[in-house]
Amino acid sequence: MSTTAKSQNSAKTSSLMEVCxxxxxxxxFGVPIVHILEIVGSAxxxxxxxxxxxxxxxxxxxxxxxxxxxxxxLLGLPPKDGSQDILVLxxxxxxxxxxxxxxxxxxxxxSADYEPNPSILDQRRKALFAGAYKLKDKLLVMLDSERxxxxxxxxxxxx
Amino acid sequence: xxxxxxEFLIESQEGLDRMERCLTELxxxxxxxxxxxxxxxxxxxIKGTTGFLGFKRLEKLAHAGENLLxxxxxxxxxxxxxxxxxxxxxxxxxxxILKLIETEACEGIGEDTELIAELEALQSPALQLVGKNAATxxxxxxxxxxxIKVHAPLVSEVPAPPPSAPEKPEIKPQTTVQxxxxxxxxxxxxxxxxxxxAESTLRVDIVLLNRMMNLVGELVLTRNQVLQAxxxxxxxxxxxxxxxxxxxxxxxxxxxARMQPVSNIFSKMPRIVRDLSQSLCRRVRLExxxxxxxxxxxxxxxxxxxxxxxxxxxxxxxIEPPEVRxxxxxxxxxxxxxxxxxxxxxxxxxxxxxxxGIDVEKVRFKAIERGVxxxxxxxxMVERELLQLIFLPGFSTATAVTNVSGRxxxxxxxxxxxxxxxxxxEIDSHVGKGTTLRLRIPLTLAIIPALIVxxxxxxxxxxxxxxxxxxxxxxxxxxKTIEWIEGAPLYRLRGNLLPLVFLSLLLQPGSEHSxxxxxxxxxxxxxxxxxxxxxVVDGLADPxxxxxxxxxxxxxxxxxxxxxxxxxxxxxxxxLDPGAIAAKAGVTISAREEEVHSTxxxxxxxxxxxxxxxxxxxxxxxxxxxDDVLRIEQxxxxxxxxxxxxxxxxxxxxxMPVKDSGELxxxxxxxxxxxxxxxxxxxxxxxxxRHVGIAVSQVLDVAAGSELFEAGTQQRTxxxxxxxEHVTGVVGLASVPPLPASExxxxxxxxxxxxxx
Numbered sequence: 001m002s003t004t005a006k007s008q009n010s011a012k013t014s015s016l017m018e019v020c021x022x023x024x025x026x027x028x029f030g031v032p033i034v035h036i037l038e039i040v041g042s043a044x045x046x047x048x049x050x051x052x053x054x055x056x057x058x059x060x061x062x063x064x065x066x067x068x069x070x071x072x073x074l075l076g077l078p079p080k081d082g083s084q085d086i087l088v089l090x091x092x093x094x095x096x097x098x099x100x101x102x103x104x105x106x107x108x109x110x111s112a113d114y115e116p117n118p119s120i121l122d123q124r125r126k127a128l129f130a131g132a133y134k135l136k137d138k139l140l141v142m143l144d145s146e147r148x149x150x151x152x153x154x155x156x157x158x159x
Numbered sequence: 160x161x162x163x164x165x166e167f168l169i170e171s172q173e174g175l176d177r178m179e180r181c182l183t184e185l186x187x188x189x190x191x192x193x194x195x196x197x198x199x200x201x202x203x204x205i206k207g208t209t210g211f212l213g214f215k216r217l218e219k220l221a222h223a224g225e226n227l228l229x230x231x232x233x234x235x236x237x238x239x240x241x242x243x244x245x246x247x248x249x250x251x252x253x254x255x256i257l258k259l260i261e262t263e264a265c266e267g268i269g270e271d272t273e274l275i276a277e278l279e280a281l282q283s284p285a286l287q288l289v290g291k292n293a294a295t296x297x298x299x300x301x302x303x304x305x306x307i308k309v310h311a312p313l314v315s316e317v318p319a320p321p322p323s324a325p326e327k328p329e330i331k332p333q334t335t336v337q338x339x340x341x342x343x344x345x346x347x348x349x350x351x352x353x354x355x356x357a358e359s360t361l362r363v364d365i366v367l368l369n370r371m372m373n374l375v376g377e378l379v380l381t382r383n384q385v386l387q388a389x390x391x392x393x394x395x396x397x398x399x400x401x402x403x404x405x406x407x408x409x410x411x412x413x414x415x416a417r418m419q420p421v422s423n424i425f426s427k428m429p430r431i432v433r434d435l436s437q438s439l440c441r442r443v444r445l446e447x448x449x450x451x452x453x454x455x456x457x458x459x460x461x462x463x464x465x466x467x468x469x470x471x472x473x474x475x476x477x478i479e480p481p482e483v484r485x486x487x488x489x490x491x492x493x494x495x496x497x498x499x500x501x502x503x504x505x506x507x508x509x510x511x512x513x514x515x516g517i518d519v520e521k522v523r524f525k526a527i528e529r530g531v532x533x534x535x536x537x538x539x540m541v542e543r544e545l546l547q548l549i550f551l552p553g554f555s556t557a558t559a560v561t562n563v564s565g566r567x568x569x570x571x572x573x574x575x576x577x578x579x580x581x582x583x584x585e586i587d588s589h590v591g592k593g594t595t596l597r598l599r600i601p602l603t604l605a606i607i608p609a610l611i612v613x614x615x616x617x618x619x620x621x622x623x624x625x626x627x628x629x630x631x632x633x634x635x636x637x638x639k640t641i642e643w644i645e646g647a648p649l650y651r652l653r654g655n656l657l658p659l660v661f662l663s664l665l666l667q668p669g670s671e672h673s674x675x676x677x678x679x680x681x682x683x684x685x686x687x688x689x690x691x692x693x694x695v696v697d698g699l700a701d702p703x704x705x706x707x708x709x710x711x712x713x714x715x716x717x718x719x720x721x722x723x724x725x726x727x728x729x730x731x732x733x734x735l736d737p738g739a740i741a742a743k744a745g746v747t748i749s750a751r752e753e754e755v756h757s758t759x760x761x762x763x764x765x766x767x768x769x770x771x772x773x774x775x776x777x778x779x780x781x782x783x784x785x786d787d788v789l790r791i792e793q794x795x796x797x798x799x800x801x802x803x804x805x806x807x808x809x810x811x812x813x814x815m816p817v818k819d820s821g822e823l824x825x826x827x828x829x830x831x832x833x834x835x836x837x838x839x840x841x842x843x844x845x846x847x848x849r850h851v852g853i854a855v856s857q858v859l860d861v862a863a864g865s866e867l868f869e870a871g872t873q874q875r876t877x878x879x880x881x882x883x884e885h886v887t888g889v890v891g892l893a894s895v896p897p898l899p900a901s902e903x904x905x906x907x908x909x910x911x912x913x914x915x916x
Contacts (some may be wrong), residue, residue, distance in 0.1 A: 048733060
């Protein structure tokens with residue numbers, strides 16, 4: 001209760017945003033819910049031979065075939081066996097799926113708690129992350145759908 | 160963009176399309192009042208609405224055009240060539256502004272002074288005339304205003320001409336508005352059916368249609384799963400059968416909703432032909448046939464460019480200048496014919512010209528010069544193969560070929576575009592007589608028949624269109640039958656070497672392939688316009704009608720997949736692109752022997768030879784009509800079961816009678832007693848609606864049969880054909896008696912069920 005009261009107070013000076021939290025390994029990430037079309041639980045994606053490594057595969061999503069991006073691979077983590085949850089994200093080039101280990105709850109974050117990417121972060125992660133929010137008990141690393149777009153990731157890896 | 164503007168854009172676009180058609184027709188019938196009225200109305204409507212919506216630039220241009228058209232319609236000007244050119248420029252100008260509005264929601268700040276000046280210049284002869292007869296013209300004017308009032312609603316939308324417009328034309332709009340009435344009255348009866356058509360039709364967003372198509376695809380998949388799940392439950396049979404039917408009907412209706420007549424793209428051609436024939440100094444008559452043949456909207460869009468290209472080519476390189484034609488004994492006017500017709504599940508669009516044709520000798524010479532083929536190879540090539548060369552990318556830009564012999568510019572582009580949508584391009588040419596370019600387009604893009612193959616533990620779909628046959632290579636024979644030339648795998652297919660591509664190696668380039676570790680595999684023999692190769696896969700599943708789903712750009716860029724699909728068992732499968740595989744594996748136009756074979760395949764002219772599958776049944780040779788053959792199965796003997804004395808094979812619940820004229824099953828049983836499991840070969844054929852199997856000892860070849868005639872009577876013999884210079888009997892499929900009719904069958908089944916219980 002007290003936290004909500006606090007965030008309401010800070011709302012007078014800063015804006016609030018709703019963020020879906022997802023976990024990967026030990027880190028919690030946040031994706032603004034306005035970018036999320038749908039969350040698909042425990043789906044198995046079909047690998048695509050010869051696809052760029054960050055492509056997790058294909059999943060069947062509402063009559064369409066969706067390309068997924070493996071966040072694990074982007075972060076250099078070993079692939080996870082079994083099924084993963086999928087966030088269906090919208091970007092300028094269309095929809096794609098983001099494979100994550102677990103989808104957590106939706107949090108409300110305040111712009112007052114925002115910090116840009118720390119300077120000691122490696123280049124690769126700097127390109128992927130969009131800063132972080134300081135929560136009471138943890139840091140929530142922000143992801144943004146444009147940076148994760150498979151087509152854009154392709155351009156980056158090509159450069 | 161608001162609803163009103165969007166509607167305006169669509170309407171204007173349609174109006175301009177109509178205007179374009181009329182303008183090209185006007186050239187042949189310059190005095191046709193109805194045509195002039197139509198053109199005038201298109202521009203008039205645009206002008207009226209633009210003023211209302213506040214598009215000043217568009218209004219100004221339309222206004223200038225309207226003035227000119229008014230004079231034309233009143234007979235004060237003659238529709239000569241320069242005037243029609245001017246009007247076509249007006250059309251282009253209007254189109255480009257509309258395009259701007261559509262893309263950027265504003266009409267741009269450009270000035271059309273040049274175009275307006277041109278339109279005004281075209282008016283000048285008439286205006287001088289008006290000036291002279293000013294007195295006579297002004298008289299009727301006094302009476303007319305009364306009539307305007309009657310039609311006030313119609314006129315009220317037309318704003319006053321902008322003050323910037325030149326003085327003289329300002330008088331004209333009034334007269335034109337008034338005089339728009341008589342032609343209107345004349346055309347009213349004709350316009351009526353159009354009005355009722357508009358009431359019974361509806362504009363639907365293409366995005367919505369695509370979505371519907373997707374959902375129907377989804378429904379088809381769900382239906383397949385429901386059918387599988389309920390197959391055992393007799394109570395559900397009726398329901399699931401109904402679901403099956405309704406789904407099929409729905410799919411057809413949605414597909415029909417996406418169909419559009421080819422006239423949508425054919426109607427653009429008169430203009431192109433007109434402009435080009437003028438700039439190239441040709442005289443060309445355009446003939447169009449089969450305009451109402453329908454094609455899926457997205458396919459129609461996709462063939463627009465290739466078709467334009469083909470027409471351009473015909474004019475540029477096909478049809479000769481008038482003097483050359485006359486010298487060659489032809490009429491000075493060339494004929495360019497566009498023809499569309501439906502043939503089975505394909506729509507064929509032909510571009511025919513009676514021009515110079517392609518000189519294959521020139522192509523041969525050029526091919527050697529450019530190093531496309533070797534000297535010896537070129538000498539061996541037959542006409543049809545040489546014609547195929549003009550589709551090669553390098554060839555297309557060879558100006559020498561295009562100047563001397565005709566054709567060549569961008570033909571590779573035509574072919575690539577048509578193949579992208581699963582179509583084919585064929586060409587036929589006779590020197591001095593002309594050229595026919597044939598585009599074979601599938602009726603719909605969304606659903607195609609495909610063979611499902613397995614490799615790397617995954618399913619892939621291979622479009623049936625490029626599949627010519629399947630070969631089974633048992634594990635123990637793999638080392639023997641697959642031969643290698645320095646790392647290049649080859650297979651001897653009826654004596655000819657066929658280059659092989661291992662799908663698993665292609666998709667996982669890192670993995671080492673050892674010949675010893677070969678397992679049971681299958682070779683899918685693919686034919687991509689003359690490029691024949693065998694795709695080696697680990698396994699085969701049944702052919703399926705697949706719903707093609709587009710891939711995201713990042714996966715499209717891999718280049719090997721043309722899409723993805725969801726199979727009946729809810730598994731995802733990537734659709735392989737045979738052309739891209741051939742290119743990636745470096746397969747080029749194949750060796751001579753296979754060429755001969757494939758040309759025989761393509762020779763689908765009037766007298767197409769009937770092809771037979773040559774088989775051996777207990778030492779005798781027999782033939783099966785190739786068109787009837789669905790597949791060839793090698794089955795363990797235990798798969799053959801009996802209803803009474805009749806042998807049948809059970810394919811996942813589908814019973815198929817087996818014709819065993821050579822007592823092969825008994826022979827196989829004898830062999831089996833000596834130990835290992837015997838196998839029999841069954842040729843699965845289509846006979847009417849049912850499937851029939853024929854037990855054979857060996858499949859020998861595919862060959863074209865010739866007709867035989869009875870000596871004396873000269874009557875065509877039936878049931879025999881000449882295959883490879885041997886008289887061979889044709890297996891009569893109709894002689895296989897049908898399975899017990901449904902009632903008996905269910906009886907028998909229920910007995911069986913009882914026995915089981």
